[in-house]
Amino acid sequence: MKPFNQNFKLGVLGGGQLGRMLIQAGIDFNIPFAVLDPDPNAPCSSLAEFHCGKLTDYDTVMKFGETCDVITIEIENVNTSALKTLVRQGKKVYPQPSIIELIQDKRTQKTFYQEHKIPTADFVLTKNREDVMQYKKILPAVNKLGREGYDGRGVQILRSEADLVKAFDSPGLLEKLIPFEKEIAIIVARNEKGEVTSYPAVEMIFHPVQNLVEYLFAPAQLSPAIFQLAESIARKVIDTLEMIGILAVEMFVTKEGEVLVNEIAPRPHNSGHQTIEANVTSQYEQHLRAILNLPLGDTKLIQPSAMVNLLGEPGHSGVARYEGFEEVIRIPGVHVHLYGKQFTKPFRKMGHVTIVDSDLVSLKNKATFVKQTLKVIT
Ligand SMILES: Nc1ncnc2c1ncn2[C@@H]1O[C@H](COP(=O)(O)OP(=O)(O)O)[C@@H](O)[C@H]1O
Numbered sequence: 129m130k131p132f133n134q135n136f137k138l139g140v141l142g143g144g145q146l147g148r149m150l151i152q153a154g155i156d157f158n159i160p161f162a163v164l165d166p167d168p169n170a171p172c173s174s175l176a177e178f179h180c181g182k183l184t185d186y187d188t189v190m191k192f193g194e195t196c197d198v199i200t201i202e203i204e205n206v207n208t209s210a211l212k213t214l215v216r217q218g219k220k221v222y223p224q225p226s227i228i229e230l231i232q233d234k235r236t237q238k239t240f241y242q243e244h245k246i247p248t249a250d251f252v253l254t255k256n257r258e259d260v261m262q263y264k265k266i267l268p269a270v271n272k273l274g275r276e277g278y279d280g281r282g283v284q285i286l287r288s289e290a291d292l293v294k295a296f297d298s299p300g301l302l303e304k305l306i307p308f309e310k311e312i313a314i315i316v317a318r319n320e321k322g323e324v325t326s327y328p329a330v331e332m333i334f335h336p337v338q339n340l341v342e343y344l345f346a347p348a349q350l351s352p353a354i355f356q357l358a359e360s361i362a363r364k365v366i367d368t369l370e371m372i373g374i375l376a377v378e379m380f381v382t383k384e385g386e387v388l389v390n391e392i393a394p395r396p397h398n399s400g401h402q403t404i405e406a407n408v409t410s411q412y413e414q415h416l417r418a419i420l421n422l423p424l425g426d427t428k429l430i431q432p433s434a435m436v437n438l439l440g441e442p443g444h445s446g447v448a449r450y451e452g453f454e455e456v457i458r459i460p461g462v463h464v465h466l467y468g469k470q471f472t473k474p475f476r477k478m479g480h481v482t483i484v485d486s487d488l489v490s491l492k493n494k495a496t497f498v499k500q501t502l503k504v505i506t
């Protein structure tokens with residue numbers, strides 16, 4: 129058995145909340161971190177060796193990467209040319225730069241699923257608005273920007289011909305609107321040896337009226353057959369990519385029992401926050417294990433959980449305060465994570481709350497209480 133050599137530096141591109149929770153997990157393994165982020169006050173800025181600079185700039189990423197031994201990301205919008213050069217120079221970069229590049233554009237992502245027979249909603253690639261206009265037959269459809277859309281920006285539903293004038297006027301795609309029954313996510317991990325683990329599927333619960341994701345629930349309430357099918361698809365995606373690190377696979381489950389891949393993210397993911405409290409190994413620790421070629425950890429669920437994103441309250445912009453904090457942390461099973469962002473603005477991700485409870489009714493009630501009680505205000 130070789131000893132665990134800690135004489136290296138792990139560089140993270142991006143210093144947001146995902147990086148912050150990665151550092152939190154890395155402390156247990158005594159891993160030395162360096163972080164690059166354009167915001168001098170990023171959530172990671174005071175927690176690791178911090179470099180301030182642009183993630184999309186070749187020279188900045190090169191200069192940062194040269195000081196590190198292993199490099200990973202917590203956001204996909206990074207300069208992959210620099211990462212490729214760093215690989216040629218002998219640095220380990222996980223996930224691999226070519227995979228980051230594939231995922232940066234929804235068009236190449238969807239084409240990849242199609243080429244490898246990974247089930248996904250039918251689609252066509254589109255160059256501009258005029259191009260979208262000719263696909264009346266696909267409606268109702270979802271129009272997506274190829275690049276740089278996230279958290280719902282860059283995605284719009286085109287229901288009827290009258291909506292076509294709204295189509296994005298940049299390269300993107302048009303895909304069939306899937307009247308899905310559930311939206312789920314599975315996080316899989318793979319190390320250099322090719323070992324793969326997967327976390328139980330989680331489910332996004334939508335608000336019945338506002339149609340916004342209310343909270344996330346783990347494990348997803350699915351039949352054993354669908355549970356297994358979804359897991360085998362998620363594993364197929366990471367195996368086909370031969371990716372190293374963790375990969376979140378977002379999927380739709382239809383009434384007919386079909387499972388379709390929506391999109392993937394090669395990094396810790398919003399749908400895996402609850403693994404910190406609810407699973408034996410958190411997604412963050414699993415990512416570290418995967419990219420450092422350590423044995424992968426036990427993904428077992430200890431208790432059912434719910435996760436609520438803590439977003440900036442509409443109408444409040446300025447220095448953040450947390451109303452209802454004591455009321456919610458008093459409840460058994462409630463764990464609050466604040467991301468260390470000084471300023472709040474409407475809908476900014478300021479933190480999240482994990483709730484664990486073996487009783488599913490009580491779990492949902494607590495999640496609803498948390499959502500109604502804890503507010504980010506100024
Ligand atoms: N083909 C589709 N049919 C129905 N709903 C969709 C479809 N594609 C996306 N959506 C909805 O839009 C949301 C955002 O789309 P997604 O491609 O995941 O973009 P983002 O990068 O913003 O997360 C999804 O979580 C899902 O609720």
Ligand SMILES: [Mg+2]
Pocket residue numbers: 378391
């Ligand atoms: Mg998404």
